[in-house]
Amino acid sequence: MITQISFLIMGVLAVFLSVLMITRKWPVTAAMILIIVMMLLAGMYGLLGAHFSAVSQIIVYAGAIMVVFVFVIMLLNLPPAELRYGRLTISELVLISLGFIMALFLGTKVGQGYLIANLSSNTLVNARPPYYPDAMNENVKNVSALMFTDYLWAFELISFLILVAIIGAIVIAKKAKVSDAKSS
Amino acid sequence: MPSLPELGIYFSLLLFIIGLFGVMLRKNLIFMMLSVEIMLNAANLAFISASSMTHTMDGQVIMFFVMAVAACEAGVGLALIISLYRAKSSVEIDDLRILRG
Numbered sequence: 001m002i003t004q005i006s007f008l009i010m011g012v013l014a015v016f017l018s019v020l021m022i023t024r025k026w027p028v029t030a031a032m033i034l035i036i037v038m039m040l041l042a043g044m045y046g047l048l049g050a051h052f053s054a055v056s057q058i059i060v061y062a063g064a065i066m067v068v069f070v071f072v073i074m075l076l077n078l079p080p081a082e083l084r085y086g087r088l089t090i091s092e093l094v095l096i097s098l099g100f101i102m103a104l105f106l107g108t109k110v111g112q113g114y115l116i117a118n119l120s121s122n123t124l125v126n127a128r129p130p131y132y133p134d135a136m137n138e139n140v141k142n143v144s145a146l147m148f149t150d151y152l153w154a155f156e157l158i159s160f161l162i163l164v165a166i167i168g169a170i171v172i173a174k175k176a177k178v179s180d181a182k183s184s
Numbered sequence: 185m186p187s188l189p190e191l192g193i194y195f196s197l198l199l200f201i202i203g204l205f206g207v208m209l210r211k212n213l214i215f216m217m218l219s220v221e222i223m224l225n226a227a228n229l230a231f232i233s234a235s236s237m238t239h240t241m242d243g244q245v246i247m248f249f250v251m252a253v254a255a256c257e258a259g260v261g262l263a264l265i266i267s268l269y270r271a272k273s274s275v276e277i278d279d280l281r282i283l284r285g
Contacts, residue, residue: 011194021222030218031218041228044232053232061225061254069258081211147248161256169262172266
C-alpha cells in the first residue's frame with residue numbers, strides 16, 4: 001500500500017512538473033525541472049522492481065544528457081523564449097486521440113491479458129531467468145545476462161551508433177570554413 | 185486501486201501526451217528537444233511497466249537501448265542547434281526557414 005501511494009505521488013509530481021516545464025520562458029529553468037522529472041521517474045522504476053534501470057536513469061539521463069543540455073543552453077546564452085504557441089490541426093488532434101485510446105487499451109485488463117498471453121506463453125521467454133522484483137542483485141544479473149545473450153547483436157550495434165553520433169556531432173559543430181579558423 | 189504496472193502505463197500515457205504537446209506547441213528548438221526527452225522517458229516508463237507486468241526482463245534491456253539512442257540524439261541535436269545558432273543567431277524555428285520549398 002505504501003509503495004502504491006508513493007508511486008502515485010511521484011507520478012502526479014512528474015506529470016505536474018512536465019506541464020510546468022513546457023510552459024516555462026527560460027530554457028535553463030525548463031532543463032532544471034526536467035532533471036527533477038528524471039529523478040522522479042528513476043524512483044518509479046525502482047518501485048517497479050527495475051533497480052538497474054533506476055540507477056542508469058540517474059547516471060545517464062540526469063547526470064550526462066541533461067548536463068549537456070544545460071551546458072549548451074548556457075554556452076549559447078539564450079534569451080527567454082516567447083510563449084508563442086502554434087495551432088494544432090485536425091489531423092494532429094485525431095492522431096493524438098488515437099494514441100490515447102491505444103495506450104488506454106494497453107493499460108486496461110484486456111491489454112494486460114494481451115501482453116501476458118503474447119509474451120509469457122513464448123517458450124523462449126519462459127526458458128529465461130525469472131523476474132525478481134525484490135532482489136537487487138538478481139535484477140542486475142538477469143538484465144546483463146539477457147543483454148549479452150539474446151540482445152548481443154543489438155548491443156554491439158548501439159556501440160557503433162554512439163561512435164557515429166560522436167563523429168557526426170564533431171563534424172556538425174566545428175567551424176564551417178577552414179579559412180576563418182586560420183585567419184583568427 | 186489499480187496495480188503498480190498499470191498505474192505506470194497510465195502515467196507514461198500522460199507524460200507522452202505532455203511531451204507531444206510540447207513538441208507541437210513550442211516554437212523554440214531547445215524546448216522541442218526537451219519535450220522529445222519527456223516522450224522518450226514516457227516510452228521507457230511504459231517498457232518498464234510492461235516488463236514488470238509480464239515478469240520478463242526484456243523491457244529493461246530495451247530501456248537501456250532507448251537511453252543510448254537518446255544520448256546520441258541529444259549529442260547530434262545539440263550540435264545542430266549550435267551550428268544553426270552560429271549561422272542565424274536564433275533558435276526559434278520561425279527564423280529558420282532555409283529549407284522551405
